[in-house]
Amino acid sequence: MNVVLKNISKSYGGCTALADCSVSFPAGTFNAVIGPNGSGKSTLLRIAALLERPDSGEVVYTDGGGVLRVDLSLRRRIAVVLPGDSLFNDSVFNNVAYALRIRGVERRVVSERVHDILGRLRLSDKAHAGARSLSSGEAQRVAVARALVAEPRCLFLDEPTVSLDPVNTEIIETVLREIGRGRGMTIVMITHNMFQAQRLAERVIFMYGGRIIEEAECERIFTAPEKELTSRFLTGRMVW
Amino acid sequence: MSEILLSFRKAFHLIVSLDRDLLEIISLSLSVSITAIVIAALAGVAFAYLLSFKDFPARGVIISVLNTFMGLPPVVVGLFLYLILSRSGPLGFLGLLYTPSAMIIAQTVLAFPIVAAMSYSSITAVRPNIRLAALGLGATEMQASMVVLKDARYGIFSSVMAGLGRVMAEVGAVLIVGGNIAGYTRVMTTAIALEYDRGDFELAIALGMILLLLSLCINSVLYLLQRRIGG
Numbered sequence: 001m002n003v004v005l006k007n008i009s010k011s012y013g014g015c016t017a018l019a020d021c022s023v024s025f026p027a028g029t030f031n032a033v034i035g036p037n038g039s040g041k042s043t044l045l046r047i048a049a050l051l052e053r054p055d056s057g058e059v060v061y062t063d064g065g066g067v068l069r070v071d072l073s074l075r076r077r078i079a080v081v082l083p084g085d086s087l088f089n090d091s092v093f094n095n096v097a098y099a100l101r102i103r104g105v106e107r108r109v110v111s112e113r114v115h116d117i118l119g120r121l122r123l124s125d126k127a128h129a130g131a132r133s134l135s136s137g138e139a140q141r142v143a144v145a146r147a148l149v150a151e152p153r154c155l156f157l158d159e160p161t162v163s164l165d166p167v168n169t170e171i172i173e174t175v176l177r178e179i180g181r182g183r184g185m186t187i188v189m190i191t192h193n194m195f196q197a198q199r200l201a202e203r204v205i206f207m208y209g210g211r212i213i214e215e216a217e218c219e220r221i222f223t224a225p226e227k228e229l230t231s232r233f234l235t236g237r238m239v240w
Numbered sequence: 241m242s243e244i245l246l247s248f249r250k251a252f253h254l255i256v257s258l259d260r261d262l263l264e265i266i267s268l269s270l271s272v273s274i275t276a277i278v279i280a281a282l283a284g285v286a287f288a289y290l291l292s293f294k295d296f297p298a299r300g301v302i303i304s305v306l307n308t309f310m311g312l313p314p315v316v317v318g319l320f321l322y323l324i325l326s327r328s329g330p331l332g333f334l335g336l337l338y339t340p341s342a343m344i345i346a347q348t349v350l351a352f353p354i355v356a357a358m359s360y361s362s363i364t365a366v367r368p369n370i371r372l373a374a375l376g377l378g379a380t381e382m383q384a385s386m387v388v389l390k391d392a393r394y395g396i397f398s399s400v401m402a403g404l405g406r407v408m409a410e411v412g413a414v415l416i417v418g419g420n421i422a423g424y425t426r427v428m429t430t431a432i433a434l435e436y437d438r439g440d441f442e443l444a445i446a447l448g449m450i451l452l453l454l455s456l457c458i459n460s461v462l463y464l465l466q467r468r469i470g471g
Contacts, residue, residue: 051376072380080376086369089391098387099377146377156376 001063001077001153001186002027003048008057010043017043018054019210025154025203027063028184030176032191032201032218036238040210041190042083042158048188049080049156061154076103079147081157083190085139087131092123092142095131099150117145120175137168144172148179155180157189161196173200194234198222206230251446261423262443266450269427272340272414276347277355277404283348284355284403285396289385291356292363293371303360309353317349318416325417338419343427346413351403358402362395363388397466401459408455 003025010018018040025031025048033041046052048059050070061068068074079099087095093114100110118124121141126134131142144160157176161169177200180187191197197204198218205215206227214221214230225231232238254262291299323329325337325345336342366388374384389396411429418425420434428447435444 046372049376051372072378075375076378078376078378080373082369082373082376084369085367086373088370088373088387098374098379102377102379102383143373150378 001061001068003154003186003188004060004062005044005048006058006060008044008047008054008059010040010047010052010054016210018047020057021207021210021212022057023205023212023215025186025188027186028181029203030181030187030189030201031203031205032189032197033205033207034191034194034197034233035207035213036233039207041207043210044207045080045156045158045188045190049078049154050075051080063153076150077153079150079152079155081143081147081155081160083158083162085136087134087139087142087146090131091127092118092129092131092134093127095142096146096149099146103150113149114145117149120179121145122171137164140164141168141172144175148175151183152185154186155188157187159190159192161191161193169196176200194222206233208233247441247445250442251449254443254446255450259446262446262450264423265426265428265431265447266454268340268425269408269429269451270454272343272427273347273404273407276344276407277351277400279344279348280351280355280403280407281400284352284399285359285389287352287356288359288363289389291360293385293388303357306353306357306360310357312350312353314346314350314410314412314414315416317346318413321346321349321413321417337417338421338425340418340425342417343414343425346417347407347410350410350413351407354403354406355399358399359392359396362392362399365395366391394466397462401462404458404462405455408451408458 005021005023008018008021009016021040021044033044035041043052047054050059061070061074088098096114096118097110100113105113115124115127118127121144123138123141123145126138131139134142140160144157147155147157161172164172173196176187179185189200201218203215204218204221206213206221208229214225214227216226221230222234225234229238290296291302296302321342322337324331325334325342326332327337336345370391371384371388374387379387409429411433414425414427415430415433418427418430420426420430426434428451432444432447432451435441435447
């Protein structure tokens with residue numbers, strides 16, 4: 001599924017979050033969105049994931065058959081992992097089963113798929129634990145499991161490994177590589193970890209001040225960025 | 241002291257002998273209060289949800305009004321409803337004054353602000369990410385609402401319990417709009433007030449004991465239900 005954002009603008013109370021942003025996420029690609037805090041990455045992700053409406057511009061989803069209508073059926077082919085604690089106050093199993101249950105999946109299949117994804121994220125022993133009792137690493141892995149269990153065609157992740165240790169980060173990255181890329185999922189991930197972006201992404205989008213400054217193949221943007229602003233961000237000169 | 245003990249003994253006798261008048265009063269009290277709290281809970285929680293998530297003009301004013309109305313004096317509610325429901329009032333044509341329906345309306349008016357204000361606090365205390373997370377997993381607006389309400393369930397249950405406590409103990413409003421008619425609109429609290437006036441402490445104490453016992457039972461059931469739903 002291709003995701004195309006055309007001339008997206010968004011402001012909150014007179015403060016511009018996105019200014020005329022156009023970007024596309026081709027089907028089956030892994031895209032990393034990078035940029036300093038407040039550059040509009042999360043707003044862009046929420047708008048692309050149809051969780052928020054832009055003030056102007058449009059979000060277009062297409063597949064082999066053409067433009068897809070924005071309705072519940074399309075929304076159910078998308079999954080989002082939000083930053084921070086977004087787990088329901090319920091058991092791990094029920095959190096992960098949620099996406100399947102609202103789609104009316106048969107009980108037996110729900111159980112199989114939940115246990116499968118929990119196994120992949122090394123959470124099998126936590127299935128019946130309360131979501132509130134988990135460590136931050138486990139909670140983040142549950143959030144990823146919950147998004148992947150319904151096998152979305154398009155996955156949006158807002159800093160899924162922020163503040164996690166290397167072990168938890170590695171588990172999540174492995175699953176994203178195996179399940180996400182293996183099944184031709186379109187993945188858009190916000191990250192502040194440049195090494196992670198290089199490890200996972202095929203394409204990188206650099207944002208600054210609510211604008212898309214540069215989008216390019218991962219290797220090229222890290223080795224030969226076209227824009228001075230991108231170069232300054234990647235080399236730390238934007239700060240120092 | 242012996243007079244008090246005697247009253248308690250007679251009261252206990254009335255309870256164990258399943259006095260017909262007593263049962264009638266208890267049954268009406270329960271039906272009026274439970275109906276009122278069910279209506280107030282449905283309306284109050286729905287209103288609190290809309291107030292939390294929809295664009296409401298003057299939201300701050302509405303919340304202040306709700307908080308103020310949590311302490312509404314029952315006699316004032318009774319008086320206003322009397323004026324509205326009396327024959328010369330705007331809703332006089334409905335013929336509701338001095339009926340159990342009028343008492344249900346009065347108790348609903350008293351319980352609604354408590355349920356709505358306390359539920360609003362519980363719903364807004366749910367992390368904003370929860371609703372967005374449900375929508376991001378493909379939930380409909382209604383399904384996402386249910387997730388938020390489920391997360392706020394402890395607070396919502398507490399609000400319903402507080403509302404129920406309010407209506408079961410209330411006397412002023414139901415006395416004014418119900419008229420305390422024997423066998424028709426006489427409930428436990430108005431009967432206690434009447435028996436006290438008449439000096440019949442036995443029945444008053446019996447009713448008082450039953451009222452306390454019923455409150456304890458209902459709250460225990462709700463507490464167990466809350467724990468069960470909470471997993």
